[in-house]
Structures are given as structure tokens and as C-alpha cells.
Amino acid sequence: MHCRYCGKEMDDDAKVCRYCGRAVAESRPVRQDDDVNTCAVLSVLFAFLLPFAGIVFGAVGLHSAKKTGGNGRRLAFVGLIPSITIFVLMMTRILGIAVIAPAIKGGVSAS
Numbered sequence: 001m002h003c004r005y006c007g008k009e010m011d012d013d014a015k016v017c018r019y020c021g022r023a024v025a026e027s028r029p030v031r032q033d034d035d036v037n038t039c040a041v042l043s044v045l046f047a048f049l050l051p052f053a054g055i056v057f058g059a060v061g062l063h064s065a066k067k068t069g070g071n072g073r074r075l076a077f078v079g080l081i082p083s084i085t086i087f088v089l090m091m092t093r094i095l096g097i098a099v100i101a102p103a104i105k106g107g108v109s110a111s
């Protein structure tokens with residue numbers, strides 16, 4: 001294919017023209033960028049409200065970021081990391097209560 005700025009011959013899969021240095025990759029649809037960012041933003045929001053949803057949105061955001069070439073990937077991580085941390089903490093607490101509560105009950109009834 002030919003560079004649309006300088007018209008020189010270039011590799012079909014090249015993203016930047018090596019003669020004029022301009023980015024010749026097809027412009028990404030703005031709509032898709034918004035979708036990626038929406039997922040990433042939702043991930044950040046839900047990280048503290050509903051960590052499981054945060055993980056889901058973060059994963060979707062990351063997946064879409066991969067397809068569109070990295071848009072919103074950092075933001076998805078920003079949502080994904082606290083989501084997973086809080087989710088794990090919550091699970092440990094729930095599991096902890098599930099394990100400790102019967103033990104306390106057993107101890108009380110035994111004494």
C-alpha cells in the first residue's frame with residue numbers, strides 16, 4: 001500500500017510511514033474507545049462498591065483494550081487491582097467468619 005500523506009510505497013502492516021513518519025494506521029473508531037473507557041471507569045467505581053463487578057468490568061476493559069491496541073488498559077488495571085484485592089479480603093473475611101463462628105459456638109456450648 002502507499003502512504004496517504006507522501007504517497008511512497010510502504011509495508012501493508014506498517015503503522016507509521018518510514019519516509020514521512022506519519023501514523024497511517026486506520027483511525028480507530030471513537031465510539032469503541034469510549035466503550036473501553038466506560039468499562040475501565042466502571043471497574044474503578046465498582047472496585048469499592050461491588051468488587052466482583054469491578055473484576056468483571058476490569059476484565060472486559062482489558063479484553064477490549066487488547067483489541068483496540070491498548071486504549072484504557074491502564075485504567076482497567078487501576079480498577080482491576082483494587083477490585084481483586086478487596087474481593088480477596090472480603091472472601092477471607094467471609095471464610096474467616098464461616099470458620100471462626102462455629103468454633104466460637106462450639107467453644108461456648110462446650111464450657
Ligand SMILES: [Zn+2]
Pocket residue numbers: 003004005006007008017018019020021022
Ligand atoms: Zn509517508
